[in-house]
Amino acid sequence: MAVYTHVSAEALGAFLQRYDHGALVSAKGIAEGVENSNYLVDTTDGRFILTLYEKRVSAGDLPFFLAMLDHLADRGHPVPRALPDRAGGAIQTLEGRPACLIEFLSGVSLSRPTEGQALAAARALGRMHRDLADFTGTRLNALGMAAWRPLLDQCGRSLDTIASGLYDRVDRALAQVEAAWPRGLATGAIHADLFPDNVLMLGEEVTGLIDFYFACTDIRAYDLAVTHSSWAFDGKGAPLPPAVGRAIVEGYHAAHPLTDAERAALPVLAQGACIRFLLTRAWDWLNTPADALVTRKDPLAYLRRLDWYEAHPEAFA
Numbered sequence: 350m351a352v353y354t355h356v357s358a359e360a361l362g363a364f365l366q367r368y369d370h371g372a373l374v375s376a377k378g379i380a381e382g383v384e385n386s387n388y389l390v391d392t393t394d395g396r397f398i399l400t401l402y403e404k405r406v407s408a409g410d411l412p413f414f415l416a417m418l419d420h421l422a423d424r425g426h427p428v429p430r431a432l433p434d435r436a437g438g439a440i441q442t443l444e445g446r447p448a449c450l451i452e453f454l455s456g457v458s459l460s461r462p463t464e465g466q467a468l469a470a471a472r473a474l475g476r477m478h479r480d481l482a483d484f485t486g487t488r489l490n491a492l493g494m495a496a497w498r499p500l501l502d503q504c505g506r507s508l509d510t511i512a513s514g515l516y517d518r519v520d521r522a523l524a525q526v527e528a529a530w531p532r533g534l535a536t537g538a539i540h541a542d543l544f545p546d547n548v549l550m551l552g553e554e555v556t557g558l559i560d561f562y563f564a565c566t567d568i569r570a571y572d573l574a575v576t577h578s579s580w581a582f583d584g585k586g587a588p589l590p591p592a593v594g595r596a597i598v599e600g601y602h603a604a605h606p607l608t609d610a611e612r613a614a615l616p617v618l619a620q621g622a623c624i625r626f627l628l629t630r631a632w633d634w635l636n637t638p639a640d641a642l643v644t645r646k647d648p649l650a651y652l653r654r655l656d657w658y659e660a661h662p663e664a665f666a
């Protein structure tokens with residue numbers, strides 16, 4: 350369960366007094382997620398999400414994330430705004446961590462999306478890219494391609510304790526990805542983590558796009574590759590029916606047409622996405638204390654996806 354920081358009822362009650370959103374009725378830690386501490390908060394006025402930002406989110410980046418959310422919300426996208434307190438500030442400190450009170454969105458996240466749901470999610474991603482074209486904020490991708498080799502070095506041979514030969518396998522794949530990484534593709538503000546658990550849906554309708562805390566400026570088609578790598582497979586990394594993966598590319602293309610160069614780059618971008626998530630999951634696997642209230646995510650589910658992309662260069666043709 351992703352609650353790294355415990356918030357006492359007293360501290361939360363006092364925190365809510367800064368806002369015009371009612372008094373505390375109840376608060377529960379949210380089990381999903383691995384990055385931040387999230388609480389579902391009910392007040393006398395409604396339901397909210399309280400997020401305390403943990404290890405990978407630095408307070409200095411919050412203004413970028415919140416501006417991107419406001420930009421998208423202003424254009425009708427179903428993204429949650431961080432709510433300002435009475436003094437107008439949305440970024441607070443609670444229990445010593447940066448924290449925001451966030452709009453609650455309804456919907457559920459899927460573990461086995463259908464073709465229609467994949468199509469809707471990918472359309473939502475394409476529309477986001479379209480409407481972010483005039484967003485002026487920028488943020489370097491701290492987990493972009495240039496960061497993968499340092500991360501591999503940091504994990505080092507400990508990777509082999511997760512699976513025999515894993516270090517050499519990733520080292521080889523990364524060398525190929527680095528050599529083939531596309532230059533000159535369109536860049537812009539991207540979500541960079543649009544997994545099924547970050548898309549809330551009711552049936553085939555997207556009701557929420559959440560968790561913008563890896564958002565950054567990077568290759569737009571890389572965002573599509575990240576989405577494909579997370580939507581076209583099950584939780585263990587086995588491919589879903591091919592129509593689901595095709596729907597991810599075609600749903601995006603319908604909302605934000607891909608150039609030939611972007612389409613041609615998708616195989617290497619997807620292999621890069623696999624390395625990114627394999628390495629961050631492996632790092633967490635090796636460094637999460639045994640008593641942490643968080644369910645670690647399996648790095649090998651991303652090794653299986655990497656194997657699949659390498660074996661199916663035709664996947665995006």
Ligand SMILES: Nc1ncnc2c1ncn2[C@@H]1O[C@H](COP(=O)(O)OP(=O)(O)OP(=O)(O)O)[C@@H](O)[C@H]1O
Nearest residue numbers: 379381382383384385387398429452453454559560
């Ligand atoms: N605005 C929101 N409205 C409704 N539910 C939300 C909202 N934000 C977060 N949640 C719920 O909290 C869960 C965890 O949130 P989130 O994905 O942002 O956490 P995280 O630790 O950053 O996750 P991740 O491991 O995906 O990076 C979500 O799966 C969702 O159930």
Ligand SMILES: N[C@@H](CCO)C(=O)O
Nearest residue numbers: 542544626629630646
């Ligand atoms: N979505 C990521 C967590 C955020 O880095 C994963 O499933 O590994």
